[in-house]
Amino acid sequence: MKRGPKETAESARRLSRRAVLLGTAQLGLVGVLGARMATLQVDQADEFRMLAEENRINIGLIPPARGLIYDINGVVLADNEQHYTITMTREGAGDVDEVLARLNRLIAIDPEQLEKAREELKARSAFVPVTVAERVSWEDISRVTVNAPALPGVVAELGRSRHYPQGTDMAHVVGYVGPVSDFDLSRIDDQDPLLQIPRFQIGKTMVENNLERDLRGSAGTKRVEVNAAGRVMRELDRVEGTPGADVQLTVDARLQNYIQARLSGESAAAIVMDVTNGDLKGIGSAPTYDPNVFVQGISVALWDELNERDIDAKLHRRPLAAKTVQGTYPPGSTFKMVTALAALEDGQVTADETIRCVGHSDVFDVRFHCWKRSGHGNMDLNNSLKQSCDVYYYDIAQRVGIDKIAAMGRKLGLGERHDLPMSAVRSGIMPDKVWKQETRGEEWRVGDTVNASIGQGYVATSPLQLAVMTARIATGKAVKPRLVKSIGGVEQPSGEGESLGLNENNLRRIRRAMFDVVNNNRGTAYRSRIAEERFKMAGKTGTSQVRRITAEERERGVTRNEDLPWNRRDHALYVAFAPMDNPKYAVAVVVEHGGGGSTAAAPIARDVLLQALYEGTPPLEAYPSAMRGRIAEQQRRLSAMIRDIQPGRTADQA
Known part of the structure; x- marks a missing residue:
């Protein structure tokens, strides 16, 4: 229906009023928003900027x-x-x-x-x-x-x-x-x-x-x-x-506890190694320290005390040093098996050949002395090791030469840095002609060979290397030391090695001579033998000089170790394996400035070996009857330092 002019005009007026009202409302809203924005952006800008910067999500x-x-x-x-x-x-x-x-x-x-x-x-x-x-x-x-x-x-x-x-x-x-x-x-x-x-x-x-x-x-x-x-x-x-x-x-905490107790009071090292797979069962070094004091950071005073800086250097026993792998020593007579094997393998000597010892050997214009001043008389291979005659080795070493002796030493694990997760593991020194030329700029001399033949001169070995040497002699295999059994449940490679390629007859002769060192009444370690038949051991004593003995001193009589300052006394060494017929463990003991290997090191090695073989305190019957009273007293004394550490339990719980 068509609208009239009057109705059309009325409708236009209503529309205009609505538009004005709506526009006014919109303008008012925009004004309010504008005023609020001005307040936020101008009046409160600093406050919100601070909140925006300082309120955050931190990731730690x-x-x-x-x-x-x-x-x-x-x-x-x-x-x-x-x-x-x-x-x-x-x-x-x-x-x-x-x-x-x-x-x-x-x-x-x-x-x-x-x-x-x-x-x-x-x-x-x-x-x-x-x-x-x-x-x-x-x-x-x-x-x-x-x-x-x-x-x-x-x-x-x-x-x-x-x-x-x-x-x-x-x-x-x-x-x-x-x-x-x-x-x-x-x-x-x-x-x-x-x-x-x-x-x-x-x-x-x-x-x-x-x-x-x-x-x-x-x-x-x-x-x-x-x-x-x-x-x-x-x-x-x-x-x-x-x-x-x-x-x-691979370490046994109970055996380690015993080793540390047995070494108490000494400056010494002892290693027990499973010859079948290279596992290190005990690695003791004395004196020792409490690692818990280092966890939060050690004080200067305690650090100085552990380094013995206020103590006379003559008594410095280095408690922070792991002497088992960081200490290197002249091996003394424990090296004689190396010289003997080198000569046997090279055909320079037979087991039955004898060499006469008169107490010394003259090499050109230098006299090299045997430890027994009056001499040993006629010595064959077995007797030379059993009685530790020096002259015998002076003679055969000159025949075979230092290069072949050094090669045998390396084959037996000397002069090698064995791969263990320990700090500052030393490689020692297994010298030869090239080594001396490169390190000293000098030619090798015959006298150097003579010194090296009995583990003196430039030769330097660690207790770990001596244990490896002994394990390889006992097995004829290139056994490698192993300290870590598993990481994250993953078994680590065994240390069982391949054959050394040595003549088995020669190895048997060396083992038999080592057996007589301990079990023959003329052997240098006879007083440290094991009485239990199934655990009989084979071993070798060693005494290494740390000072030069002059001709004048020899004339008036060599000064006894006990009469010398501690740091000038000889080192005492001993290596062994047991049981003889079916070797299980090899042991090496070094007692710094301990004097003779037979008196200071051999008894410790025997006790440690028995502790390992019996997996605990051995019965007194394992010792010779004449020693049982003294051993019983020693066991009572050590019992105060030995904890009852059970498998799966900590020492704090024991």
Whole structure:
């Protein structure tokens, strides 16, 4: 229906009013929004800029649990203890000095530790947490938590720290961890962000250091919401890291405990090695130390004490040194098997040939003396080892020459750095003509060969190498030492070696002579024999000089060891394997400045071997009847130092 002019005009007026009202409302809304935007952008700009910058989601690292270390029977050698720590971030604290002062009023913090934390807070990035106090009691943690609003940037955390339940027994095998230092960061090529966490513990020595990557694991992460004051409001999510791999060693904690007790009071080393597979069952070094004192960082005073800096150098016994692998010594007469085997294999001597000993041997214009001044008379191979005649070896060494002697020494494991996860493993010296020319710039002389034939001169060996040498003589195989049985449950390669390629008849002659050294009444180690028939051992004594004996002293009589200062006395050595007919273990013992090998080293080796063979304290019947009273007293004395360490239990639980 068609509208009239009047109706059309009325409709237009209504539409115009609505448009005006709607436009006015829209303008009002835009004005309100504009005013609010102006307030936010101008009047409150600084406040919101601060909130935007300081309210953030922080991502932190979660240190993984370090892998545990066990002995061959599952006894824990290194574990992790939970403890409380207090950390602080510089950006969260604001006024660091003020917050530290408040914290120190709540809980007692060592002044040295407080100053160290203050320096680290200045040096580290503002968001990196710095440890202020460690091993804090639950009461202190409670006080800190209650006063959290007054302690911005301060966080109480549950952490882990390394602990060595076996204490001093395993110090020279397992080693210890300590806080990562700038020196550590400078010497290792490792980009793991875990190393940037202050006080993060890494392996410093021995197994802890050499298997660091396996034991460390990988970091986890956590995301936390932090407010404008720097305080953690909530944890948004957490991804746990991968724990480090557990490591099982070949060492028997009970045998190791006995070795350390038996070496007590000496400066010495002893190694027990399974000749069938190379497993090291005991690796004792004395004196020793407690690795737990290094975990949180050792004081200067204790470091000086362990280094014996205030003690007369004549009594310096180096408690921090693992003498089993780091100490090298002239092997003395324990080297005579090397010279004998070299001569036998080269056909320069037969087992029945005799050489007359008159107490010395003249080589050109130099006189080389036998230890027995009056001489031994006619000596064959067996008697030369049994009575340890020096002249016999002077003679055969000149026939065979140093190069072939050195080659035999290397075949038996001397002059070689054996691959073990221990610190500063020494290769020793197995000298020959090339070695002297390269290292000394001099030609090799016949006199050098004569000295080397009895393990003196330039020859230097470690107790580990002597144990390997003995194991190879006992088996005729290239047995290699093994310390790690498994990593993360994965079995490590055995040390059982291939045949050395030596004539078995020659090896049997050497073994028989070593047997007579101990079990014949004219043998140098007869007083240290084993009475139990099934465990009879074969061995060789050694005494190595650490000073030169002049002609004048020989004329008036050589000074007895006990009359000399400790550091000028001879080293005492002994090597052995047992049982003779079916060898199981080889042992090497070195007693620094102990005097004679037969009196100082052989008794220790016998006791250690019996402890290994019996898997515990041997019965008195294992010893010769004349010794049983003294051995009974020794066992009573040692019982106070020997712990009842059961498989699968820690020493703390025993």
